[in-house]
Amino acid sequence: xxxxxxxxxxxxxxxxxxxxxxxxxxxxxxxxxxxxxxxxxxxxxxxxxxxxxxxxxxxxxxxxxxxxxxxxxxxxxxxxxxxxxxxxxxxxxxxxxxxxxxxxxxxxxxxxxxxxxxxxx
Amino acid sequence: xxxxxxxxxxxxxxxxxxxxxxxxxxxxxxxxxxxxxxxxxxxxxxxxxxxxxxxxxxxxxxxxxxxxxxxxxxxxxxxxxxxxxxxxxxxxxxxxxxxxxxxxxxxxxxxxxxxxxxxxxxxxxxxxxxxxxxxxxxxxxxxxxxxxxxxxxxxxxxxxxxxxxxxxxxxxxxxxxxxxxxxxxxxxxxxxxxxxxxxxxxxxxxxxxxxxxxxxxxxxxxxxxxxxxxxxxxxxxxxxxxxxxxxxxxxxxxxxxxxxxxxxxxxxxxxxxxxxxxxxxxxxxxxxxxxxxxxxxxxxxxxxxxxxxxxxxxxxxxxxxxxxxxxxxxxxxxxxxxxxxxxxxxxxxxxxxxxxxxxxxxxxxxxxxxxxx
Amino acid sequence: xxxxxxxxxxxxxxxxxxxxxxxxxxxxxxxxxxxxxxxxxxxxxxxxxxxxxxxxxxxxxxxxxxxxxxxxxxxxxxxxxxxxxxxxxxxxxxxxxxxxxxxxxxxxxxxxxxxxxxxxxxxxxxxxxxxxxxxxxxxxxxxxxxxxxxxxxxxxxxxxxxxxxxxxxxxxxxxxxxxxxxxxxxxxxxxxxxxxxxxxxxxxxxxxxxxxxxxxxxxxxxxxxxxxxxxxxxxxxxxxxxxxxxxxxxxxxxxxxxxxxxxxxxxxxxxxxxxxxxxxxxxxxxxxxxxxxxxxxxxxxxxxxxxxxxxxxxxxxxxxxxxxxxxxxxxxxxxxxxxxxxxxxxxxxxxxxxxxxxxxxxxxxxxxxxxxxxxxxxxxxxxxxxxxxxxxxxxxxxxxxxxxxxxxxxxxxxxxxxxxxxxxx
Numbered sequence: 023x024x025x026x027x028x029x030x031x032x033x034x035x036x037x038x039x040x041x042x043x044x045x046x047x048x049x050x051x052x053x054x055x056x057x058x059x060x061x062x063x064x065x066x067x068x069x070x071x072x073x074x075x076x077x078x079x080x081x082x083x084x085x086x087x088x089x090x091x092x093x094x095x096x097x098x099x100x101x102x103x104x105x106x107x108x109x110x111x112x113x114x115x116x117x118x119x120x121x122x123x124x125x126x127x128x129x130x131x132x133x134x135x136x137x138x139x140x141x142x143x
Numbered sequence: 144x145x146x147x148x149x150x151x152x153x154x155x156x157x158x159x160x161x162x163x164x165x166x167x168x169x170x171x172x173x174x175x176x177x178x179x180x181x182x183x184x185x186x187x188x189x190x191x192x193x194x195x196x197x198x199x200x201x202x203x204x205x206x207x208x209x210x211x212x213x214x215x216x217x218x219x220x221x222x223x224x225x226x227x228x229x230x231x232x233x234x235x236x237x238x239x240x241x242x243x244x245x246x247x248x249x250x251x252x253x254x255x256x257x258x259x260x261x262x263x264x265x266x267x268x269x270x271x272x273x274x275x276x277x278x279x280x281x282x283x284x285x286x287x288x289x290x291x292x293x294x295x296x297x298x299x300x301x302x303x304x305x306x307x308x309x310x311x312x313x314x315x316x317x318x319x320x321x322x323x324x325x326x327x328x329x330x331x332x333x334x335x336x337x338x339x340x341x342x343x344x345x346x347x348x349x350x351x352x353x354x355x356x357x358x359x360x361x362x363x364x365x366x367x368x369x370x371x372x373x374x375x376x377x378x379x380x381x382x383x384x385x386x387x388x389x390x391x392x393x394x395x396x397x398x399x400x401x402x403x404x405x406x407x408x409x410x411x412x413x414x415x416x417x418x419x420x421x422x423x424x425x426x427x428x429x430x431x432x433x434x435x436x437x438x439x440x441x442x443x444x445x446x447x448x449x450x451x452x453x454x455x456x457x458x459x460x461x462x463x464x465x466x467x468x469x470x471x472x473x474x475x476x477x478x479x480x481x482x483x484x485x486x487x488x489x490x491x492x493x494x495x496x497x498x499x500x501x502x503x504x505x506x507x508x509x510x511x512x513x514x515x516x
Numbered sequence: 517x518x519x520x521x522x523x524x525x526x527x528x529x530x531x532x533x534x535x536x537x538x539x540x541x542x543x544x545x546x547x548x549x550x551x552x553x554x555x556x557x558x559x560x561x562x563x564x565x566x567x568x569x570x571x572x573x574x575x576x577x578x579x580x581x582x583x584x585x586x587x588x589x590x591x592x593x594x595x596x597x598x599x600x601x602x603x604x605x606x607x608x609x610x611x612x613x614x615x616x617x618x619x620x621x622x623x624x625x626x627x628x629x630x631x632x633x634x635x636x637x638x639x640x641x642x643x644x645x646x647x648x649x650x651x652x653x654x655x656x657x658x659x660x661x662x663x664x665x666x667x668x669x670x671x672x673x674x675x676x677x678x679x680x681x682x683x684x685x686x687x688x689x690x691x692x693x694x695x696x697x698x699x700x701x702x703x704x705x706x707x708x709x710x711x712x713x714x715x716x717x718x719x720x721x722x723x724x725x726x727x728x729x730x731x732x733x734x735x736x737x738x739x740x741x742x743x744x745x746x747x748x749x750x751x752x753x754x755x756x757x758x759x760x761x762x763x764x765x766x767x768x769x770x771x772x773x774x775x776x777x778x779x780x781x782x783x784x785x786x787x788x789x790x791x792x793x794x795x796x797x798x799x800x801x802x803x804x805x806x807x808x809x810x811x812x813x814x815x816x817x818x819x820x821x822x823x824x825x826x827x828x829x830x831x832x833x834x835x836x837x838x839x840x841x842x843x844x845x846x847x848x849x850x851x852x853x854x855x856x857x858x859x860x861x862x863x864x865x866x867x868x869x870x871x872x873x874x875x876x877x878x879x880x881x882x883x884x885x886x887x888x889x890x891x892x893x894x895x896x897x898x899x900x901x902x903x904x905x906x907x908x909x910x911x912x913x914x915x916x917x918x919x920x921x922x923x924x925x926x927x928x929x930x931x932x933x934x935x936x937x938x939x940x941x
Contacts, residue, residue, distance in 0.1 A: 067447075068481040069147040074211050076204070081790075083758075083797040090758040092794045104210035106478055107203065107788040119787060119799060121449065203791065318728040318735070343726070352728040357715045357743025358688040358750075364789040365688070365746070365753050368782045372742050373727025379735040380728075403777035406818075406830055410773060411738045413819040419734035421572040429819055446780040453833045457776050460829035462820075478788070 024140040031134055039077050045140055052112055054099050059112035060138045062125035070105035072124055077101055149483035151494040154236035156502035159398045159441045159471035162271055163243040165219035167193055173262035178255060193247045200363035212475030220475060222274050229474045230277055233482050239506060240271060240280040244344040245311030248283050257285035264299045272304040281307045281339050287314035293330035300334040306506040307339045307396060316351030320380030328390045335507045337394035340377060342370035371400035375408050385425030387433045395438045396505055399473060403446045406461035409434055439505050441471035443480045451488055465493040469502040518859050518867050521603045522875040525768045525811050525844035528641055529612040531589040533563050535640060539632040563629050565616050565719040569733045571850050580848030587848040588612055591644035598847055599647060603855055608649050609641055611679060616717040618656045619682035627655040634669035642674045649676045651709055654697055657684035663700035670704045676879040677707045682714045686721025689747040690754030702760040702889045705880050712769025715743040741770035745778050752803045755795045762889050764878055765808045772841055773816040773827055776834040809878050811844035812858055814851040824861035838866040842875040
């Protein structure tokens with residue numbers, strides 16, 4: 023396991039995707055409130071630079087007695103790919119509908135620094 | 144460079160790449176004085192939009208491109224971006240430009256439409272072709288004036304960088320086999336240029352015919368999914384009107400319609416062979432035979448099935464698809480395909496045909512130009 | 517030999533329109549006129565619009581024609597030719613040119629004729645043989661009238677579905693204007709039948725093909741599946757099956773080989789464009805598999821000698837198609853399919869489902885247990901923390917930032933400040 027220090031927490035403004043390079047891989051790092059997410063910037067669909075896309079929140083739908091309701095989840099950020107606009111969870115890397123998963127990395131904050139754990143694939 | 148490994152390492156001909164001017168001034172400057180005055184007076188300024196009314200399915204945040212292909216100032220198609228993101232990122236031998244589908248010629252004034260077509264062709268020949276030896280281009284024509292369109296094909300069609308005639312407006316709202324359009328096909332055949340039909344382009348923007356059968360859909364998702372529908376009608380029309388009997392060397396390139404519609408469509412047409420023949424004496428062969436001899440399709444937007452084998456199974460049920468497909472990326476649009484991704488979804492022995500040989504049979508690539516690459 | 521067969525699409529029509537119009541009110545009968553009151557038999561207006569495309573060698577099986585009866589107009593002949601001593605046990609009468617009625621420009625006449633047609637089907641046809649079942653023709657230009665007619669005629673137990681027929685409003689069938697019809701159909705547990713040709717009539721506002729009107733019958737017939745793709749997609753994408761979760765749909769007259777092509781594109785497109793229609797919760801093909809069944813007629817016939825195998829391979833590429841198809845003959849159309857031929861073309865393992873079970877499960881047979889209309893909410897609710905629910909048709913906030921009113925100005929090169937407007941060029 024390799025741990026990469028990508029800078030002080032203060033360098034990561036809230037709800038903003040910031041691109042860093044670690045071991046030759048482009049990674050999108052995004053602070054979302056008290057959490058920090060890290061996602062490899064490569065779309066599992068066609069290898070687009072994923073983290074250059076639109077940052078939004080997850081959108082799900084469900085039945086209710088009054089009809090289908092669509093819910094936006096403020097605590098669940100997703101990135102919409104800059105190419106085909108497919109969406110991936112920053113937390114899990116999963117696509118909105120199963121079948122594709124972007125690579126995510128565990129993130130720790132220690133001594134005010136953001137540390138990304140790069141594991142062997 | 145794409146981070147994908149590709150099953151195909153050979154040279155790539157990309158038959159559908161889109162280019163647009165940074166500002167419309169580039170076009171207006173190439174109009175005759177009379178039409179410059181008209182544009183400026185009509186719009187009240189040099190940035191007057193040339194696009195006539197059409198169906199409106201605007202994209203999320205108004206961006207129809209891959210986000211990284213949007214230039215910093217947001218204007219037009221940037222050649223340097225195209226070079227770094229596409230031409231140099233893959234082993235591209237040639238790209239074939241097809242404007243931003245060319246809908247500016249869908250003017251209600253046919254004479255203005257003809258002037259714009261000439262300006263667009265001059266613009267692409269003067270500005271884009273010299274930029275890189277890998278660039279080739281389609282030309283646009285004013286289809287509402289078929290004889291004028293034929294003259295425009297003769298005016299610029301001999302240029303060695305020109306590969307095809309982009310039929311960007313179905314001006315009469317008739318399926319394209321209608322004989323009113325024959326002068327265009329005659330001129331194209333004379334110059335050995337294929338006709339390129341871009342999915343629903345001539346219907347969506349020109350709105351003389353419906354882009355979708357059965358009613359105008361509510362969403363871009365629905366409209367975009369059915370981009371192939373006008374193309375179906377046009378191919379059936381070429382068969383029924385004997386277009387390929389009248390112009391036996393004419394080729395037709397079907398752009399941006401996807402692929403999975405092909406088997407069902409041609410099976411249905413073939414099943415109607417005897418009826419088509421009863422109604423039209425000049426239908427002498429099975430529709431699928433005309434199709435296989437005269438038509439090819441761009442691969443984009445490439446269908447993605449849950450299992451890779453599903454799409455290939457469908458193709459193989461039809462048979463011979465490897466001779467019909469020409470790779471296209473659709474760069475820089477939002478739904479553009481990565482060539483390596485497409486290569487990895489197709490059978491390996493199809494790849495030299497799909498990425499190069501079929502396009503070489505289709506586009507008019509002159510010997511000298513081909514040698515220069 | 518196949519077991520019992522349900523024929524999900526047989527066409528019936530009138531020999532004389534008086535069979536229908538005599539079931540209308542006195543006022544309407546006067547309005548329509550009396551045939552023979554003018555020389556040469558004239559004196560009444562025709563109730564049908566013209567059919568603009570005709571088969572060059574006849575629209576119907578020659579064997580179904582009789583000197584005194586055009587094809588499909590004599591219940592006794594239809595009984596003998598559809599049932600005979602063959603395996604067909606039930607047949608669903610699906611109208612013929614009568615399906616153009618909902619789109620005639622006089623919307624009140626359309627409603628009145630449709631109601632008379634439903635009475636005519638019941639009295640002239642369903643009483644002729646107890647193996648016949650009917651579809652309620654719905655005057656769909658005025659969907660509240662349509663819903664009322666479904667509740668009236670659909671209460672009859674041998675009406676087993678609702679025929680959407682011609683496209684009266686010129687919109688894809690998922691358009692909200694049509695939703696009251698689906699509410700009524702779901703309420704009565706009646707599947708909605710979409711039949712090829714609903715966009716062909718001279719009176720419809722839509723076009724039967726994209727890209728212009730073809731010149732010949734061969735083209736229009738080969739392309740008949742174009743508008744059907746539009747309608748099926750529209751029902752799914754415009755949330756009809758979200759609003760009416762128990763609603764069932766049956767598609768008739770366009771064969772089946774279009775299914776893989778449509779859903780291979782639509783499912784992948786949905787991944788990227790779903791935020792435009794966020795109420796579409798699942799891949800569109802899943803709604804299709806749950807809510808739509810498709811008639812085999814006219815079965816797809818590639819020209820090659822192994823054509824039947826090719827079609828089955830194409831359907832297998834989509835997968836699970838044996839659960840979606842229902843045999844239909846299309847009698848007495850020129851392209852009528854026979855049980856024996858379709859049995860030859862389909863794998864034996866599909867026969868029981870396609871010839872019988874799928875249709876048995878789908879239509880509202882008198883001996884089928886009624887399904888109570890499920891209100892939205894009857895399916896599993898996901899455990900989610902909702903922030904501001906939004907109904908179908910509304911748009912939730914999903915961006916990373918607040919979205920303020922966005923008028924803004926920016927400086928130009930020559931020092932002016934100009935307001936941002938969408939770039940048209």
